Amino acid sequence: xxxxxxxxxxxxxxxxxxxxxxxxxxxxxxxxxxxxxxxxxxxxxxxxxxxxxxxxxxxxxxxxxxxxxxxxxxxxxxxxxxxxxxxxxxxxxxxxxxxxxxxxxxxxxxxxxxxxxxxxxxxxxxxxxxxxxxxxxxxxxxxxxxxxxxxxxxxxxxxxxxxxxxxxxxxxxxxxxxxxxxxxxxxxxxxxxxxxxxxxxxxxxxxxxxxxxxxxxxxxxxxxxxxxxxxxxxxxxxxxxxxxxxxxxxxxxxxxxxxxxxxxxxxxxxxxxxxxxxxxxxxxxxxxxxxxxxxxxxxxxxxxxxxxxxxxxxxxxxxxxxxxxxxxxxxxxxxxxxxxxxxxxxxxxxxxxxxxxxxxxxxxxxxxxxxxxxxxxxxxxxxxxxxxxxxxxxxxx
Numbered sequence: 001x002x003x004x005x006x007x008x009x010x011x012x013x014x015x016x017x018x019x020x021x022x023x024x025x026x027x028x029x030x031x032x033x034x035x036x037x038x039x040x041x042x043x044x045x046x047x048x049x050x051x052x053x054x055x056x057x058x059x060x061x062x063x064x065x066x067x068x069x070x071x072x073x074x075x076x077x078x079x080x081x082x083x084x085x086x087x088x089x090x091x092x093x094x095x096x097x098x099x100x101x102x103x104x105x106x107x108x109x110x111x112x113x114x115x116x117x118x119x120x121x122x123x124x125x126x127x128x129x130x131x132x133x134x135x136x137x138x139x140x141x142x143x144x145x146x147x148x149x150x151x152x153x154x155x156x157x158x159x160x161x162x163x164x165x166x167x168x169x170x171x172x173x174x175x176x177x178x179x180x181x182x183x184x185x186x187x188x189x190x191x192x193x194x195x196x197x198x199x200x201x202x203x204x205x206x207x208x209x210x211x212x213x214x215x216x217x218x219x220x221x222x223x224x225x226x227x228x229x230x231x232x233x234x235x236x237x238x239x240x241x242x243x244x245x246x247x248x249x250x251x252x253x254x255x256x257x258x259x260x261x262x263x264x265x266x267x268x269x270x271x272x273x274x275x276x277x278x279x280x281x282x283x284x285x286x287x288x289x290x291x292x293x294x295x296x297x298x299x300x301x302x303x304x305x306x307x308x309x310x311x312x313x314x315x316x317x318x319x320x321x322x323x324x325x326x327x328x329x330x331x332x333x334x335x336x337x338x339x340x341x342x343x344x345x346x347x348x349x350x351x352x353x354x355x356x357x358x359x360x361x362x363x364x365x366x367x368x369x370x371x372x373x374x375x376x377x378x379x380x381x382x383x384x385x386x387x388x389x390x391x392x393x394x395x396x397x
Contacts, residue, residue: 006031007093007100008107014365015111015152016142018132024365025082032089045379046091049371052320053084056305059313063284073287083368090372094338095379101341104373105159108366112156113178115141116185119149123188137249139188147359150186150194152366155348157182158201161229162344165209165222172225176232183233187240190249193359197351204347212333270294274303284310301356308362321353328374331381342377345370 010031013024032040042050060077067073094100119141120126122133133139135146143149160175160182167175186194206226210219240246274290287308291297298304305314328346336342349370352361361367 003035003093003097004100004103007090008103011104011107011369012111014369015108015115017144017148017365018142020144025079028086028089029082032085035089035093040089040092041096042088042092043095043379043383045382046088046095046375048323049091049320049375050088052316052323053087056309056313056316056320057081057084059284059305059309059311059316060287062312063286063308063310066281066283067286067289071288076287079363083363083365086365087368087372087375090369091375091379094373094376095383098338098376098380101338101373101376105156105341105344108369109156109160109178112153112185113181115143115149116153116181118142119185119188120181138190139185141185146189147191147193148364150189150191151197151352151355151364153182153186153189154194154198154201154351155344155366155370157186157198158205158344158348159341161202162205162209162340164229165206165225166340180232180236183236184240187237188246193355197348197355200354201347201351204350205343208332208343208347270296270298271300271303274298274300274307278303278306278311278314281307282311284308284313297360299359301353301359301361304360304362324371324374324378325350325353327378331378334381336377336381336384338377338380341373345373345377349374 010024010028013022013027016022017024057077057080060080064070064073064077090104094104116139118130118133119139122130122141123139125131133141135144138146139149140146141149141152143152157179160179163175164172164179183198186198206222209222213219213222270290273294277285285293285307288297290304290307298307302314302318305317309317325346328342332343332346333339349367352364352367352370355361
């Protein structure tokens with residue numbers, strides 16, 4: 001019970017990052033240290049995650065040698081390594097205690113509902129001083145950036161949607177209210193990435209539930225409830241668009257290409273310059289240096305890996321992502337107690353990787369939480385298969 005509460009509290013704190021270092025960093029550093037002293041076990045199944053995250057960060061350290069002035073780079077790389085450790089930690093503890101998945105998901109839901117409420121309160125000025133929970137006239141909750149706040153809400157939203165689609169009417173009634181709060185928070189973040197991420201993850205979830213079940217009755221139920229959810233969310237958005245200022249900002253943010261995307265040195269132009277630079281600098285140019293040259297960060301995780309972590313970091317990152325999704329897809333539809341959590345984490349992580357093509361995600365705390373959850377499921381499946389083979393071997397004797 002103490003271990004479950006400790007891990008759940010860490011997940012809960014991930015939703016409150018107004019200042020850095022946030023309570024999450026301080027708490028998780030202590031938790032990982034204490035757990036390591038009392039038996040944190042890294043199994044063979046998790047070793048690829050460990051090796052690839054370490055080589056990714058070694059690439060950053062090598063890239064740092066290309067800098068004349070280190071500035072804040074050592075701290076930046078220390079945060080990168082710390083977040084890598086959190087992914088390894090989550091994978092290890094969920095492998096050893098698969099019952100942790102449920103309290104972790106519930107803690108994330110609680111954090112998401114709380115930070116969504118703060119963002120909504122700030123946007124509509126419902127509380128004195130609540131403006132601190134907005135940025136650029138967009139809901140940001142207890143985050144520094146609306147573009148991180150919105151994606152943080154997606155996994156708990158997908159988890160609740162899963163509960164609604166697979167549960168009864170009572171379950172749907174219980175989870176509909178919190179889901180509406182999260183969807184409102186995602187909408188008011190006015191993050192195009194968060195909008196697309198939630199929509200894509202929801203579609204992947206529904207498609208997976210269809211493929212997983214051969215029951216026509218269940219598929220019909222999922223289809224009807226999905227249609228009801230779409231109508232419900234659409235009505236909520238239509239109501240929100242009637243509010244002053246919402247429709248104007250929505251029409252601006254809904255444009256696929258903004259001025260800062262297509263300008264002469266805009267986001268897309270910087271991609272071309274950056275990838276050309278990567279051919280000339282295989283060791284990278286140093287973490288955070290790209291922004292000092294072009295005035296804006298890379299806003300592309302693949303380009304960031306090349307610029308900040310060099311070719312070694314890039315190859316490590318792309319190998320990690322391909323390995324994660326290939327191995328995860330192989331076990332995605334197997335009937336296991338942890339399968340619902342794998343499905344929700346897998347769909348959300350896939351969306352985050354796609355989102356990384358237009359934004360930097362290498363320091364998103366919840367990205368590493370998702371990565372750890374998926375690898376925890378991979379390790380559990382490896383252990384399950386080993387135990388099954390052992391049992392068959394004993395039976396044959």
